[in-house]
Amino acid sequence: MRTAKKRIAFYLIMICCACAACGKAEEKKLQIVFQYQMDYWDAYDLSGSSIPDQKEFEALAQSYIQETEKLLGISGWWEKINPGADTLILNLCITGETGSVSRASYGKRALDNEVEAGISLGGMALTKYHSDGFLAHELTHVMVGPSFSISLEDGLCQYVQGTIGLTSHMPGMKENGIAFEQYFKTYHEYCKISAEEGAAPKPQDIIDSVGKAGRQYPEGPRMMWMMYSESFVRYLISQYGTDRTMELIIAGEEEGAYEKILGKNLTELKDGWISSVEAVEQQYTWEEIGRMEQEFLQK
Numbered sequence: 001m002r003t004a005k006k007r008i009a010f011y012l013i014m015i016c017c018a019c020a021a022c023g024k025a026e027e028k029k030l031q032i033v034f035q036y037q038m039d040y041w042d043a044y045d046l047s048g049s050s051i052p053d054q055k056e057f058e059a060l061a062q063s064y065i066q067e068t069e070k071l072l073g074i075s076g077w078w079e080k081i082n083p084g085a086d087t088l089i090l091n092l093c094i095t096g097e098t099g100s101v102s103r104a105s106y107g108k109r110a111l112d113n114e115v116e117a118g119i120s121l122g123g124m125a126l127t128k129y130h131s132d133g134f135l136a137h138e139l140t141h142v143m144v145g146p147s148f149s150i151s152l153e154d155g156l157c158q159y160v161q162g163t164i165g166l167t168s169h170m171p172g173m174k175e176n177g178i179a180f181e182q183y184f185k186t187y188h189e190y191c192k193i194s195a196e197e198g199a200a201p202k203p204q205d206i207i208d209s210v211g212k213a214g215r216q217y218p219e220g221p222r223m224m225w226m227m228y229s230e231s232f233v234r235y236l237i238s239q240y241g242t243d244r245t246m247e248l249i250i251a252g253e254e255e256g257a258y259e260k261i262l263g264k265n266l267t268e269l270k271d272g273w274i275s276s277v278e279a280v281e282q283q284y285t286w287e288e289i290g291r292m293e294q295e296f297l298q299k
């Protein structure tokens, strides 16, 4: 039996942000303390993943945190969780080779100067191909915290994963120059055909659950709901910008927030979203997309 090892590493993230009061640059520092319950790189073969050793994992997590701050405009996010914090305690778990699910606990106040969170990465993808195990997605949960709508929250995490993550939920698409909108159009049309054949739920049933208030995951295929939620969040960002979309996700408390913050209610917004998806000209068949994914994963 392997002896469980606990490893701790320290990192310092320097973030410069403009101080509104004086206009001078002010430095905000977040120290990251990584904690491990065991030596995952000894226990599993992660050599083919994007985190082949502990050092690479820590460097990747650090850079994802910085890139996500920039992408979403949430510098100093840890001070919203604990105003006196300057340290993030990040506990990592990697599940065994059969683990397909990744998850995170929200950042929470720990000691006076600490925010603590945990992420668990599914080992299945990590031991098979060049994947980060949805690390960018999970870190986004930690940094942004819970939203009134789990659909908006997970849609946002998927957007970050697809934008800065390695081997996102659409493997090989970035490498083939296929934008999310084009990929999603193909996926949406494929879902319609599958529903007609009785092989998948009707896209409309999924669309109905997207953007709703509530913290419960709806029944039905999780990945399909995630894809539609991501598409909706991307639509909001494209129409209203990142700042207002983030305000909705973070400050919104119920569905009335759509009207209050974006000026349209959820039904109007979803009508606009689906019209924009229908208007995209489809360039690839589902089979072509599938072949590209396979080619990428076999490299």
Ligand SMILES: [Zn+2]
Pocket: 137, 141, 154, 157
């Ligand atoms: Zn998630």
